[in-house]
Amino acid sequence: MNTSHPIDACRGPATAEHVALSSGELAAKLAALAHPTRLEIVSRIAGLGPCCCKDVVACVGFAQSTVSQHLKVLVDAGLLSFANKGQRSCYELNHEALAEVAAVITRFAEACCVPQLKDQ
Amino acid sequence: MNTSHPIDACRGPATAEHVALSSGELAAKLAALAHPTRLEIVSRIAGLGPCCCKDVVACVGFAQSTVSQHLKVLVDAGLLSFANKGQRSCYELNHEALAEVAAVITRFAEACCVPQLKDQ
DNA sequence: ATCGTCTATCGCCGATAGACGATGAATACC
DNA sequence: GGTATTCATCGTCTATCGGCGATAGACGAT
Numbered sequence: 216m217n218t219s220h221p222i223d224a225c226r227g228p229a230t231a232e233h234v235a236l237s238s239g240e241l242a243a244k245l246a247a248l249a250h251p252t253r254l255e256i257v258s259r260i261a262g263l264g265p266c267c268c269k270d271v272v273a274c275v276g277f278a279q280s281t282v283s284q285h286l287k288v289l290v291d292a293g294l295l296s297f298a299n300k301g302q303r304s305c306y307e308l309n310h311e312a313l314a315e316v317a318a319v320i321t322r323f324a325e326a327c328c329v330p331q332l333k334d335q
Numbered sequence: 336m337n338t339s340h341p342i343d344a345c346r347g348p349a350t351a352e353h354v355a356l357s358s359g360e361l362a363a364k365l366a367a368l369a370h371p372t373r374l375e376i377v378s379r380i381a382g383l384g385p386c387c388c389k390d391v392v393a394c395v396g397f398a399q400s401t402v403s404q405h406l407k408v409l410v411d412a413g414l415l416s417f418a419n420k421g422q423r424s425c426y427e428l429n430h431e432a433l434a435e436v437a438a439v440i441t442r443f444a445e446a447c448c449v450p451q452l453k454d455q
Numbered sequence: 456a457t458c459g460t461c462t463a464t465c466g467c468c469g470a471t472a473g474a475c476g477a478t479g480a481a482t483a484c485c
Numbered sequence: 486g487g488t489a490t491t492c493a494t495c496g497t498c499t500a501t502c503g504g505c506g507a508t509a510g511a512c513g514a515t
Contacts, residue, residue, distance in 0.1 A: 238371045245369035248440070250503090251358045261447035268462060281504055283463060302461055302512040310448045317437070317444040320368075324437040327381035328430045370473090388492060401474055403493060408472095422482040422491055 236319050244316045247292035252277065253285050257294065260308050267303040356439050364436045367412035372397065373405050377414065380428050387423040 236244070248254060252275060259274045260266060272282045286306055289295040293312045298305040356364070368374060372395060379394045380386060392402045406426055409415040413432045418425040 238374050242369050242371045242374060245365050249362050249365035249369045251362045252503090254358050254362060254443075257447060258443075269460090277503095278505060279462075280464080280506075284503080287463085299462095299511095304462065308447060310444075313444045313447055317441040321437040321441055323374075323378075324430075324433045327377060327428060327433055372473090389490090397473095398475060399492075400476075400494080404473075407493085419481095419492095424492065 236315070241316070241319055241323075244292050244294065244312070245320070247288050247294055248316070250285070253289060256282070256285055257289065257308065257313070260295065260306055265305050265307040267300075267305060269303070271306070356435070361436070361439055361443075364412050364414065364432070365440070367408050367414055368436070370405070373409055376402070376405055377409065377428065377433070380415065380426055385425050385427040387420075387425060389423070391426070 248257070255275055256271055259271060263270060263274075268279065268283055268286060271286065272279050275282060277285075286295065286297075286304075290297045290306070294309055294316075296307045296309050298307075368377070375395055376391055379391060383390060383394075388399065388403055388406060391406065392399050395402060397405075406415065406417075406424075410417045410426070414429055414436075416427045416429050418427075
């Protein structure tokens, strides 16, 4: 039997450059993005450039502790980079990781939408 | 001030055809995909074509009630279509919705990665 | 040394997710 | 009619999420 499935597209069937994520890794990154507040945080940091927690708190309407936890989720998922700059923290968007998520989900969708090609 | 943010890319800034999702809608669809089992289910249904719950249960290793709930999550998110065919249910991949998620997240990523263009 | 600021973490809470088995409804088959 | 099959839903259990306030640690400024 041919065990090729679209899910394999996540692991990189030599279709694209180097983008490859396991099912669990992809799910983890999607989960990090699957929250309106975190989408907003990513969006804001993209606009602000490298910034600290306080800057983000000033943008979104939540308590500092809540924002700090959302930032941690995004850092753990690899979507933000983190650096300790003295008193402050510096969060910066990881463009490559975000682009990778987009690329992998796009490849996954394409593999799902053209299933008849899976036996090529 | 210019209030344009990458998050607005989700709502469709006339960049692409007709793809447009609110932040909450995008988050909801991402959340539906943000689970390894559901990624696998989507992948399997893409390969099998229209199929019933029992078929999916045979593919993934979980109880029928668990699979049924995962299918419901995917249907509620609009990623699967549902039809009651007599004794069985018929689940089918919603290619358009899946492609839309991929397109929106790609546009979001692009807007985040090129923030200097937000003032164009 | 002390004060103020910024941050991460802790504890707490209600709500939700995700797994399961059991049950009942609807259908197909004999 | 009676039985088997398929499925959705219910209840339960546990773990996690997502919010908050409080607090402690690190740092800069005075």
